[in-house]
Amino acid sequence: MNSYNLTHLKALEAEAIYCLREVAAQFENPALLFSGGKDSIVMAYLAKKAFYPGRVPFPLVHVDTGHNFPETIEFRDKFVKDINATLIVGSVQQSIDEGKVVEEKGFNASRNALQTVTLLDTIESNKFDAALGGGRRDEEKARAKERFFSHRDDFGQWDPKNQRPELWSLYNGRKHMGEHFRVFPISNWTEMDIWQYILMENIEIPSIYFSHEREVFERDGVIYADSDFMNKRDTEKVEKRVVRFRTIGDMSCTGAVESSASTLEDIINEVAAARTTERGTRADDKRSEAAMEDRKKQGYF
DSSP states (O other): OOHHHHHHHHHHHHHHHHHHHHHHHHOSSEEEEOOSSHHHHHHHHHHHHHTTTSOOSSOEEEEEOSOOOHHHHHHHHHHHHHTTOOEEEEEHHHHHHTTSSOOOOSTTOOSTTTHHHHHHHHHHHHTOSEEEOOOOTTSOTTGGGOOSEEEEOTTSOOOTTSOOOOGGGOOOOOOOTTOEEEEOTTTTOOHHHHHHHHHHHTOOOOGGGSOEEEEEEEETTEEEEOOTTOOOOTTOOOEEEEEEOSSOOOTTTBEEEEOOOOSHHHHHHHHHHOOSOGGGGBGGGGSSTTHHHHHHHTTOO
16 A cells, blocks of 8 residues: 555544534434444544543444344444444334334345434434534435535435535534434545555454355345345346355345455455446335435434
8 A cells, every 4th residue: 555545544534523522512312323234333443542542432233124144243343342332223024023123025035224214223223412423424425415524404304505605624513402413424435445445454344245155046136145034036046156245235236256356455455446336236226316315314323
């Protein structure tokens, strides 16, 4: 890694740490949204750095769809223990059992969209006034509209046309009772930045980011991991392939890529040559042209 990349990553790190400290200074009860994916891992790692030698001053919140990759849950529990953080879990299954959401049916059913209600309930029940997320502007066009401090109204909704200016890195966290903020300290990072930072800092990540043999099947050009959650057609045959995952979400909507990348250096080279974004394998983003923006307006991450 050359000196330019090191300087670039250190500048991004400093920007994110400044934002994290602003959250601690401006809000009374913030939380860090933690999926167990690479972006939230980097976020939690940066928070640990920002407040060292003290503990991370806010809990980690995971919205559990019940359809997670087993490797993700195993990593989540180990990571939380290693950094001595508090973990709060919101359950989509509980939201279904309580009748707050209705589970989708059919071959393309997913619990991903159902997370919105569970997330808003978790924020409300714990009285969080800010929720830190690992969203990046390069991921998807709706996320490119986000500010660092993203205001949400008392229904948890986002209005992309009514965001506050952030000139000279001044963040305005003022809000009325019942409102809260989503905060995105790594907004200016790219997927490549994330991987290079993970390599530079030697950060541990879940094993499914690296190539491994797995039972999968293909649907509409997307490779899915086989599981009991997936309702397969008779024509969809399960086979073993060597794959890895560029992004981690609900198993029902997260696709894999065929890959031989077994090291961080291999992943960086693969990402450099890729011509599709990491969310190109996410079926939930393909439901409509504005799928992500519609979910965000309803209170999604």
